[in-house]
Amino acid sequence: MPVNLSAPIASKLLAVPGVELAVAQAGIRKANRHDLLLLWLAPGSSVAGVFTRNRFCAAPVTVCREHLRNGSGIRALVVNTGNANAGTGALGLANARATCASLALQLGIGAEQVLPFSTGVIMEQLPMERLLKGLPDVAASRGSANWLDAATAIMTTDTLPKAASRVVSIGGESVTLTGIAKGAGMIRPNMATMLGFIATDARVSQHVLDALLGRATDASFNAITVDGDTSTNDSFVAIATGQSRAPAITGINTPDGKLFARALTDLSIELAQAIVRDGEGATKFITVRVEGGATVEECRKVAYAIGHSPLVKTAFFASDPNLGRILAAVGYAGIDDLDQAGIDLYLDDVLVAKNGGRDADYREEDGQRVMRQAEITVRVLLNRGAASTTLWTCDFSQEYVSINAAYRS
Amino acid sequence: MPVNLSAPIASKLLAVPGVELAVAQAGIRKANRHDLLLLWLAPGSSVAGVFTRNRFCAAPVTVCREHLRNGSGIRALVVNTGNANAGTGALGLANARATCASLALQLGIGAEQVLPFSTGVIMEQLPMERLLKGLPDVAASRGSANWLDAATAIMTTDTLPKAASRVVSIGGESVTLTGIAKGAGMIRPNMATMLGFIATDARVSQHVLDALLGRATDASFNAITVDGDTSTNDSFVAIATGQSRAPAITGINTPDGKLFARALTDLSIELAQAIVRDGEGATKFITVRVEGGATVEECRKVAYAIGHSPLVKTAFFASDPNLGRILAAVGYAGIDDLDQAGIDLYLDDVLVAKNGGRDADYREEDGQRVMRQAEITVRVLLNRGAASTTLWTCDFSQEYVSINAAYRS
Numbered sequence: 001m002p003v004n005l006s007a008p009i010a011s012k013l014l015a016v017p018g019v020e021l022a023v024a025q026a027g028i029r030k031a032n033r034h035d036l037l038l039l040w041l042a043p044g045s046s047v048a049g050v051f052t053r054n055r056f057c058a059a060p061v062t063v064c065r066e067h068l069r070n071g072s073g074i075r076a077l078v079v080n081t082g083n084a085n086a087g088t089g090a091l092g093l094a095n096a097r098a099t100c101a102s103l104a105l106q107l108g109i110g111a112e113q114v115l116p117f118s119t120g121v122i123m124e125q126l127p128m129e130r131l132l133k134g135l136p137d138v139a140a141s142r143g144s145a146n147w148l149d150a151a152t153a154i155m156t157t158d159t160l161p162k163a164a165s166r167v168v169s170i171g172g173e174s175v176t177l178t179g180i181a182k183g184a185g186m187i188r189p190n191m192a193t194m195l196g197f198i199a200t201d202a203r204v205s206q207h208v209l210d211a212l213l214g215r216a217t218d219a220s221f222n223a224i225t226v227d228g229d230t231s232t233n234d235s236f237v238a239i240a241t242g243q244s245r246a247p248a249i250t251g252i253n254t255p256d257g258k259l260f261a262r263a264l265t266d267l268s269i270e271l272a273q274a275i276v277r278d279g280e281g282a283t284k285f286i287t288v289r290v291e292g293g294a295t296v297e298e299c300r301k302v303a304y305a306i307g308h309s310p311l312v313k314t315a316f317f318a319s320d321p322n323l324g325r326i327l328a329a330v331g332y333a334g335i336d337d338l339d340q341a342g343i344d345l346y347l348d349d350v351l352v353a354k355n356g357g358r359d360a361d362y363r364e365e366d367g368q369r370v371m372r373q374a375e376i377t378v379r380v381l382l383n384r385g386a387a388s389t390t391l392w393t394c395d396f397s398q399e400y401v402s403i404n405a406a407y408r409s
Numbered sequence: 410m411p412v413n414l415s416a417p418i419a420s421k422l423l424a425v426p427g428v429e430l431a432v433a434q435a436g437i438r439k440a441n442r443h444d445l446l447l448l449w450l451a452p453g454s455s456v457a458g459v460f461t462r463n464r465f466c467a468a469p470v471t472v473c474r475e476h477l478r479n480g481s482g483i484r485a486l487v488v489n490t491g492n493a494n495a496g497t498g499a500l501g502l503a504n505a506r507a508t509c510a511s512l513a514l515q516l517g518i519g520a521e522q523v524l525p526f527s528t529g530v531i532m533e534q535l536p537m538e539r540l541l542k543g544l545p546d547v548a549a550s551r552g553s554a555n556w557l558d559a560a561t562a563i564m565t566t567d568t569l570p571k572a573a574s575r576v577v578s579i580g581g582e583s584v585t586l587t588g589i590a591k592g593a594g595m596i597r598p599n600m601a602t603m604l605g606f607i608a609t610d611a612r613v614s615q616h617v618l619d620a621l622l623g624r625a626t627d628a629s630f631n632a633i634t635v636d637g638d639t640s641t642n643d644s645f646v647a648i649a650t651g652q653s654r655a656p657a658i659t660g661i662n663t664p665d666g667k668l669f670a671r672a673l674t675d676l677s678i679e680l681a682q683a684i685v686r687d688g689e690g691a692t693k694f695i696t697v698r699v700e701g702g703a704t705v706e707e708c709r710k711v712a713y714a715i716g717h718s719p720l721v722k723t724a725f726f727a728s729d730p731n732l733g734r735i736l737a738a739v740g741y742a743g744i745d746d747l748d749q750a751g752i753d754l755y756l757d758d759v760l761v762a763k764n765g766g767r768d769a770d771y772r773e774e775d776g777q778r779v780m781r782q783a784e785i786t787v788r789v790l791l792n793r794g795a796a797s798t799t800l801w802t803c804d805f806s807q808e809y810v811s812i813n814a815a816y817r818s
Contacts, residue, residue, distance in 0.1 A: 055747040056740025087736040089766020122733020123767050227719040230741035310636045311595055311813055318814030324531020327496040331465025332639035338464040357498020358532050398807035404720055405727030
């Protein structure tokens with residue numbers, strides 16, 4: 001059951017001038033579902049992408065990196081679900097290239113102008129015959145799907161599609177941003193998460209878009225975890241078609257740049273949080289806030305130690321204020337010179353531990369009250385510096401195990 | 410259900426001359442169970458200990474370190490279950506010291522000659538009144554309990570007591586080693602695990618015992634994980650009473666030293682593996698073997714990434730050869746210059762992936778056959794050096810969540 005998340009409403013997702021969508025059924029893993037998505041971009045669109053740092057990155061990630069480096073003008077993004085094309089060796093790479101080549105032929109563009117994305121089971125080869133048969137369908141029907149169709153077509157273990165829009169006024173003209181994302185398990189993005197796409201009609205140069213995307217990623221997809229498993233296919237892509245009449249965004253620190261960056265980051269955070277809210281088996285949405293660290297890096301170590309601890313996550317699931325488990329996770333997070341006597345711990349507004357020990361005024365019923373909520377903030381004060389970080393995660397239920405024990409069946 | 414583990418038989422656990430045992434019921438958390446253990450040592454015993462690297466170490470760990478540094482001759486070890494005395498601040502430290510002082514009074518020794526150990530719930534103060542009332546019982550009844558009683562008294566979520574013995578011949582005289590351990594969850598030892606004790610009547614100097622213990626720990630308790638949560642109370646202690654008539658062990662590399670070291674390490678491994686076999690909710694015992702690494706450190710990174718991945722562990726639980734999840738874990742283990750094209754993966758004798766992709770001859774039914782076993786070896790060949798490592802872990806079931814969602818109730 002997703003935590004305070006509902007399906008997006010089609011009419012509230014704004015079309016982005018310069019982006020045409022299409023979906024199709026290729027039967028890659030399951031019949032009778034859309035498992036192919038095409039994003040067809042206007043000429044001159046800027047496209048920026050960040051990808052998984054997993055050394056076992058999927059074949060399409062390798063191809064995306066090549067094609068983005070090429071700089072010959074991306075015109076199409078194609079996404080398949082049901083198969084991740086990861087751990088597939090040289091044949092997997094050839095299949096990703098063949099997908100681009102075949103689609104490019106349909107669209108009358110070069111293969112290097114296509115970015116391929118895959119998500120699904122790992123270490124199985126793509127069913128190329130079925131996939132290639134589906135490509136003419138999406139190529140022919142471009143423009144026929146909306147963003148909700150797109151968000152739905154890329155789902156795997158997601159229980160709900162994830163999509164949102166923003167409008168921001170740049171130089172008196174409105175600019176639209178619409179994004180979609182998918183992912184529920186194997187979520188511990190390191191650069192980006194399992195497939196997120198944001199498109200805008202703003203005019204943004206490649207260089208500026210790269211910088212904006214990096215900043216938005218750090219504040220959103222790089223600040224969530226479900227199970228600590230960094231995916232082989234994490235990809236987050238921003239597209240700027242430049243079709244808006246608003247003036248071009250020429251830098252990240254100009255007034256317009258800041259306005260646009262805020263909208264982009266805000267949208268990225270909403271999508272990233274949606275992934276956590278729909279985390280496999282999740283019943284709680286947990287914000288982990290670590291403050292007073294010497295560096296952001298050490299704050300992140302502490303936040304991830306808490307966010308990944310099966311013991312902490314099962315305590316949240318049980319609504320059990322067994323909060324010593326959080327202190328234990330702080331202790332093993334890897335800060336070698338951490339002084340436990342400096343640590344304070346809050347659960348929402350409740351002071352649980354002061355100076356490394358249970359606070360004298362802490363009452364179990366106060367902890368219990370907060371633990372019963374569907375949304376909880378854990379706040380750890382390290383009291384050794386001015387750095388801080390925020391991580392969003394979920395709890396850990398029997399349902400997570402059931403989902404992942406049955407994933408392929 | 411523990412994996413291929415049965416309760417030790419009392420008559421097969423050998424008494425260690427120079428060690429007298431006692432257990433008592435102090436009602437620390439639950440009534441009608443032994444929750445206090447005393448090990449009473451002959452004068453002149455060498456005692457070596459390794460402890461958690463968790464910066465939130467428990468109060469008794471701090472006191473143990475102090476008393477061992479003191480070097481005034483340890484004569485008694487006292488263990489309570491039901492409460493870890495961790496995350497308890499200054500009061501917790503005072504309580505650990507009071508425990509030592511009170512017991513020392515009963516035994517006619519100095520407080521600094523007592524090592525205290527605690528295990529159980531974190532961030533609650535010890536019930537000192539009940540604890541102090543129990544101490545005269547164990548002090549008065551020393552010599553009345555056997556090693557099986559001792560192993561049983563220190564259990565928490567363990568389903569079976571863990572104990573074993575070895576006999577080794579040194580200079581024609583037999584030397585006995587008997588050890589006990591406890592732990593099932595919060596198991597990712599970093600130095601040692603949640604309470605392990607090995608006693609021997611061998612004559613071993615403090616210096617040599619320290620070295621032997623370090624070596625045995627690395628090969629045993631530092632090579633297991635259940636859930637990745639490094640405990641606040643991990644303690645592993647070796648005691649050498651010197652009561653055997655065998656010649657003293659004067660170094661770790663002498664013939665006798667090697668013989669003894671082998672027995673000590675072997676016993677440590679049996680106890681460490683027993684903890685994994687009895688891991689919370691475990692249904693499978695998994696050996697992760699990583700070979701061909703550039704350094705042992707990078708092999709350990711890969712082994713732990715596999716051993717901690719909830720996705721890998723749930724696939725083992727389901728007997729589902731969804732083995733791409735193992736490759737994904739290898740990829741995010743943190744070896745920055747890892748070349749996926751160099752990786753081979755075996756499941757027992759079955760070659761699953763070759764050169765980073767699914768092996769052409771791999772058949773799903775072969776993987777399925779191995780996955781159905783109760784004991785499985787995952788072998789990853791990095792093919793970039795000569796270093797290797799072994800890690801023992803277990804799978805991840807709904808039962809783990811249930812146990813830890815209900816731990817305090």
